[in-house]
Amino acid sequence: MSAKKKTCDIEACSDVSKKTVSREKAGKAIKQASLNLGVRDKVTKIHLCAKHYKIIKKQLKKDREIERLRWG
Numbered sequence: 001m002s003a004k005k006k007t008c009d010i011e012a013c014s015d016v017s018k019k020t021v022s023r024e025k026a027g028k029a030i031k032q033a034s035l036n037l038g039v040r041d042k043v044t045k046i047h048l049c050a051k052h053y054k055i056i057k058k059q060l061k062k063d064r065e066i067e068r069l070r071w072g
C-alpha cells in the first residue's frame with residue numbers, strides 16, 4: 001500500500017488537507033462553527049482542507065474580536 005494522502009480531519013469531509021492547525025487553538029473554533037472532528041485519537045494537530053480552514057480562520061478572528069470587546 002502506498003502512503004495515504006492526508007485528508008481533512010473534520011467529520012464527513014474527505015478533501016485533501018491544505019493546512020495544519022493546533023488542536024488547542026482550533027478545537028473551540030471548530031465547535032463554535034458547528035463542526036465535529038472526525039478524529040478520535042488524542043491528536044495535537046488538526047488537518048484542514050482549504051474550505052474548512054477558511055471557516056475556522058473566520059471563527060478564530062470573530063473570537064478574537066469578541067474577546068477584545070469584552071476586555072476592551
Ligand SMILES: [Zn+2]
Pocket residue numbers: 008009010013014015048049050051052
Ligand atoms: Zn474539510
